[in-house]
Amino acid sequence: DAGITQSPRHKVTETGTPVTLRCHQTENHRYMYWYRQDPGHGLRLIHYSYGVKDTDKGEVSDGYSVSRSKTEDFLLTLESATSSQTSVYFCAISDTSGAYNEQFFGPGTRLTVL
Amino acid sequence: SQQGEEDPQALSIQEGENATMNCSYKTSINNLQWYRQNSGRGLVHLILIRSNEREKHSGRLRVTLDTSKKSSSLLITASRAADTASYFCATPYGNNRLAFGKGNQVVVIP
Numbered sequence: 001d002a003g004i005t006q007s008p009r010h011k012v013t014e015t016g017t018p019v020t021l022r023c024h025q026t027e028n029h030r031y032m033y034w035y036r037q038d039p040g041h042g043l044r045l046i047h048y049s050y051g052v053k054d055t056d057k058g059e060v061s062d063g064y065s066v067s068r069s070k071t072e073d074f075l076l077t078l079e080s081a082t083s084s085q086t087s088v089y090f091c092a093i094s095d096t097s098g099a100y101n102e103q104f105f106g107p108g109t110r111l112t113v114l
Numbered sequence: 115s116q117q118g119e120e121d122p123q124a125l126s127i128q129e130g131e132n133a134t135m136n137c138s139y140k141t142s143i144n145n146l147q148w149y150r151q152n153s154g155r156g157l158v159h160l161i162l163i164r165s166n167e168r169e170k171h172s173g174r175l176r177v178t179l180d181t182s183k184k185s186s187s188l189l190i191t192a193s194r195a196a197d198t199a200s201y202f203c204a205t206p207y208g209n210n211r212l213a214f215g216k217g218n219q220v221v222v223i224p
Binding site: 044056058092097099100101103105 | 155156
Protein backbone atom coordinates (compact mmCIF):
# COMPACT_ATOMS: atom_id res chain seq x y z
CA ASP A 1 0.00 0.00 0.00
CA ALA A 2 2.54 2.57 -1.21
CA GLY A 3 4.57 2.53 2.02
CA ILE A 4 1.80 3.69 4.28
CA THR A 5 0.78 1.97 7.48
CA GLN A 6 -1.81 2.64 10.14
CA SER A 7 -1.83 1.57 13.74
CA PRO A 8 -3.65 0.11 15.45
CA ARG A 9 -5.68 -1.71 12.81
CA HIS A 10 -8.51 -2.41 15.21
CA LYS A 11 -9.43 -0.80 18.48
CA VAL A 12 -12.31 -1.04 20.92
CA THR A 13 -12.54 1.65 23.53
CA GLU A 14 -15.03 3.18 25.92
CA THR A 15 -16.83 6.49 25.74
CA GLY A 16 -14.81 9.31 27.26
CA THR A 17 -11.38 7.78 26.81
CA PRO A 18 -8.68 9.40 24.66
CA VAL A 19 -7.61 7.58 21.52
CA THR A 20 -4.69 8.22 19.19
CA LEU A 21 -4.39 6.72 15.73
CA ARG A 22 -1.11 6.77 13.89
CA CYS A 23 -0.35 7.03 10.21
CA HIS A 24 3.20 6.33 9.11
CA GLN A 25 4.60 6.73 5.60
CA THR A 26 7.94 5.90 4.04
CA GLU A 27 7.33 7.82 0.79
CA ASN A 28 8.40 11.28 2.00
CA HIS A 29 5.13 12.70 0.66
CA ARG A 30 4.25 16.21 1.71
CA TYR A 31 0.47 15.85 2.08
CA MET A 32 -1.26 13.58 4.55
CA TYR A 33 -4.99 13.17 5.15
CA TRP A 34 -7.31 11.62 7.69
CA TYR A 35 -10.75 10.43 6.55
CA ARG A 36 -13.54 8.55 8.18
CA GLN A 37 -15.80 6.18 6.31
CA ASP A 38 -19.34 5.45 7.43
CA PRO A 39 -22.22 3.68 5.70
CA GLY A 40 -24.36 6.15 3.81
CA HIS A 41 -21.79 8.92 4.08
CA GLY A 42 -18.91 7.74 1.98
CA LEU A 43 -15.49 9.14 2.81
CA ARG A 44 -15.30 12.41 4.72
CA LEU A 45 -12.22 14.50 5.42
CA ILE A 46 -11.36 15.08 9.08
CA HIS A 47 -8.04 16.95 8.90
CA TYR A 48 -5.12 17.14 6.56
CA SER A 49 -1.51 18.27 6.66
CA TYR A 50 0.43 20.09 3.97
CA GLY A 51 3.77 19.93 5.74
CA VAL A 52 5.40 19.40 9.11
CA LYS A 53 3.41 21.32 11.69
CA ASP A 54 1.03 22.60 8.98
CA THR A 55 -2.51 21.29 9.29
CA ASP A 56 -6.01 22.32 8.31
CA LYS A 57 -9.51 21.22 9.17
CA GLY A 58 -11.76 19.14 7.01
CA GLU A 59 -15.54 18.91 6.94
CA VAL A 60 -15.92 16.75 10.08
CA SER A 61 -13.15 18.00 12.36
CA ASP A 62 -15.16 18.52 15.57
CA GLY A 63 -13.92 16.24 18.34
CA TYR A 64 -10.65 15.48 16.55
CA SER A 65 -7.18 16.98 16.68
CA VAL A 66 -4.06 16.16 14.69
CA SER A 67 -0.33 16.60 14.93
CA ARG A 68 2.54 16.22 12.53
CA SER A 69 5.95 16.73 14.08
CA LYS A 70 7.86 14.93 11.31
CA THR A 71 7.23 14.17 7.66
CA GLU A 72 6.52 10.47 8.11
CA ASP A 73 3.98 10.56 10.94
CA PHE A 74 0.49 12.03 11.15
CA LEU A 75 -1.43 11.44 14.37
CA LEU A 76 -5.18 11.68 14.83
CA THR A 77 -6.43 12.12 18.40
CA LEU A 78 -9.91 11.76 19.76
CA GLU A 79 -9.63 13.65 23.03
CA SER A 80 -12.74 12.06 24.53
CA ALA A 81 -14.18 9.36 22.33
CA THR A 82 -17.93 9.23 21.69
CA SER A 83 -20.05 6.51 20.14
CA SER A 84 -20.60 8.71 17.09
CA GLN A 85 -16.88 8.37 16.37
CA THR A 86 -17.22 4.66 15.79
CA SER A 87 -16.01 4.37 12.23
CA VAL A 88 -13.31 3.17 9.91
CA TYR A 89 -10.48 5.69 9.67
CA PHE A 90 -8.25 5.97 6.64
CA CYS A 91 -5.03 7.84 6.22
CA ALA A 92 -3.92 8.96 2.77
CA ILE A 93 -0.80 10.57 1.38
CA SER A 94 -0.02 12.56 -1.70
CA ASP A 95 3.22 13.85 -3.18
CA THR A 96 1.68 17.07 -4.41
CA SER A 97 -1.74 18.39 -3.47
CA GLY A 98 -4.13 15.47 -3.29
CA ALA A 99 -6.77 17.55 -4.97
CA TYR A 100 -4.81 17.49 -8.22
CA ASN A 101 -3.01 14.18 -8.04
CA GLU A 102 -3.71 10.72 -6.78
CA GLN A 103 -3.88 9.93 -3.10
CA PHE A 104 -2.49 6.68 -1.72
CA PHE A 105 -4.52 5.15 1.07
CA GLY A 106 -3.53 3.11 4.07
CA PRO A 107 -5.32 -0.10 5.09
CA GLY A 108 -7.60 1.62 7.61
CA THR A 109 -8.28 1.44 11.35
CA ARG A 110 -11.58 0.12 12.60
CA LEU A 111 -12.52 1.96 15.79
CA THR A 112 -15.41 0.97 18.00
CA VAL A 113 -16.46 3.24 20.84
CA LEU A 114 -18.72 1.53 23.37
CA SER B 115 -20.37 20.76 -0.92
CA GLN B 116 -18.52 19.62 -3.99
CA GLN B 117 -19.31 15.97 -3.41
CA GLY B 118 -19.77 13.78 -6.40
CA GLU B 119 -22.73 11.49 -6.49
CA GLU B 120 -22.49 8.11 -8.15
CA ASP B 121 -25.33 6.45 -10.03
CA PRO B 122 -26.41 3.69 -9.90
CA GLN B 123 -25.43 3.02 -6.32
CA ALA B 124 -25.41 -0.76 -6.70
CA LEU B 125 -24.86 -2.90 -9.75
CA SER B 126 -24.80 -6.65 -10.21
CA ILE B 127 -23.54 -8.10 -13.50
CA GLN B 128 -22.30 -11.34 -14.99
CA GLU B 129 -18.62 -11.89 -15.59
CA GLY B 130 -17.68 -10.71 -19.07
CA GLU B 131 -20.31 -7.99 -19.20
CA ASN B 132 -19.55 -4.29 -19.13
CA ALA B 133 -20.26 -2.16 -16.08
CA THR B 134 -21.06 1.51 -16.37
CA MET B 135 -21.46 3.95 -13.52
CA ASN B 136 -21.97 7.68 -13.48
CA CYS B 137 -20.91 10.54 -11.25
CA SER B 138 -22.40 14.00 -11.07
CA TYR B 139 -20.93 17.00 -9.30
CA LYS B 140 -22.03 20.52 -8.55
CA THR B 141 -19.41 23.14 -9.33
CA SER B 142 -16.59 23.70 -11.79
CA ILE B 143 -13.59 21.41 -11.43
CA ASN B 144 -10.20 21.07 -13.05
CA ASN B 145 -10.06 17.29 -12.66
CA LEU B 146 -12.05 14.29 -11.50
CA GLN B 147 -10.66 11.10 -10.02
CA TRP B 148 -12.00 7.57 -9.72
CA TYR B 149 -11.03 5.17 -6.95
CA ARG B 150 -11.77 1.52 -6.22
CA GLN B 151 -12.19 -0.05 -2.79
CA ASN B 152 -12.17 -3.79 -2.27
CA SER B 153 -13.95 -5.06 0.79
CA GLY B 154 -12.02 -4.28 3.98
CA ARG B 155 -9.23 -2.42 2.18
CA GLY B 156 -8.18 1.15 1.52
CA LEU B 157 -9.05 3.01 -1.64
CA VAL B 158 -6.92 2.60 -4.73
CA HIS B 159 -6.59 5.30 -7.35
CA LEU B 160 -7.78 4.22 -10.80
CA ILE B 161 -7.66 7.21 -13.07
CA LEU B 162 -7.62 11.01 -13.14
CA ILE B 163 -9.21 12.95 -15.95
CA ARG B 164 -8.55 16.65 -16.37
CA SER B 165 -11.19 19.19 -17.34
CA ASN B 166 -9.71 19.64 -20.80
CA GLU B 167 -10.00 15.91 -21.50
CA ARG B 168 -13.21 14.27 -22.69
CA GLU B 169 -12.14 10.66 -22.47
CA LYS B 170 -9.35 8.64 -20.96
CA HIS B 171 -8.45 4.95 -21.06
CA SER B 172 -6.51 2.75 -18.71
CA GLY B 173 -6.53 -0.96 -19.50
CA ARG B 174 -10.16 -2.10 -19.33
CA LEU B 175 -11.27 1.22 -17.86
CA ARG B 176 -12.72 4.06 -19.84
CA VAL B 177 -13.60 7.35 -18.20
CA THR B 178 -15.48 10.21 -19.80
CA LEU B 179 -15.97 13.73 -18.54
CA ASP B 180 -18.67 16.14 -19.65
CA THR B 181 -18.01 19.47 -17.95
CA SER B 182 -21.09 21.05 -19.51
CA LYS B 183 -23.30 18.48 -17.77
CA LYS B 184 -21.02 18.25 -14.72
CA SER B 185 -20.88 14.50 -15.03
CA SER B 186 -18.44 11.67 -15.53
CA SER B 187 -18.81 8.01 -16.33
CA LEU B 188 -16.63 5.00 -15.60
CA LEU B 189 -16.89 1.99 -17.88
CA ILE B 190 -15.31 -1.33 -16.99
CA THR B 191 -15.21 -3.62 -19.99
CA ALA B 192 -15.19 -7.42 -19.90
CA SER B 193 -15.69 -7.48 -16.15
CA ARG B 194 -14.03 -10.07 -13.94
CA ALA B 195 -14.90 -11.37 -10.51
CA ALA B 196 -11.90 -9.40 -9.21
CA ASP B 197 -13.66 -6.17 -10.26
CA THR B 198 -16.15 -6.71 -7.44
CA ALA B 199 -15.63 -3.59 -5.34
CA SER B 200 -16.98 -0.16 -4.52
CA TYR B 201 -16.10 2.64 -6.90
CA PHE B 202 -15.88 6.27 -5.89
CA CYS B 203 -15.57 9.46 -7.83
CA ALA B 204 -13.77 12.38 -6.22
CA THR B 205 -13.58 16.04 -7.09
CA PRO B 206 -11.32 18.79 -5.72
CA TYR B 207 -12.59 21.63 -3.58
CA GLY B 208 -11.09 24.29 -1.37
CA ASN B 209 -7.37 23.99 -0.76
CA ASN B 210 -5.87 20.57 -1.36
CA ARG B 211 -9.12 18.76 -0.60
CA LEU B 212 -10.91 15.94 -2.38
CA ALA B 213 -14.62 15.32 -1.92
CA PHE B 214 -15.66 11.71 -2.41
CA GLY B 215 -19.04 10.44 -3.48
CA LYS B 216 -20.85 7.82 -1.45
CA GLY B 217 -19.67 5.05 -3.71
CA ASN B 218 -21.08 2.59 -6.19
CA GLN B 219 -21.05 -1.09 -5.26
CA VAL B 220 -20.38 -3.44 -8.17
CA VAL B 221 -20.78 -7.19 -7.86
CA VAL B 222 -19.48 -9.34 -10.70
CA ILE B 223 -20.99 -12.82 -10.67
CA PRO B 224 -18.68 -15.56 -11.98
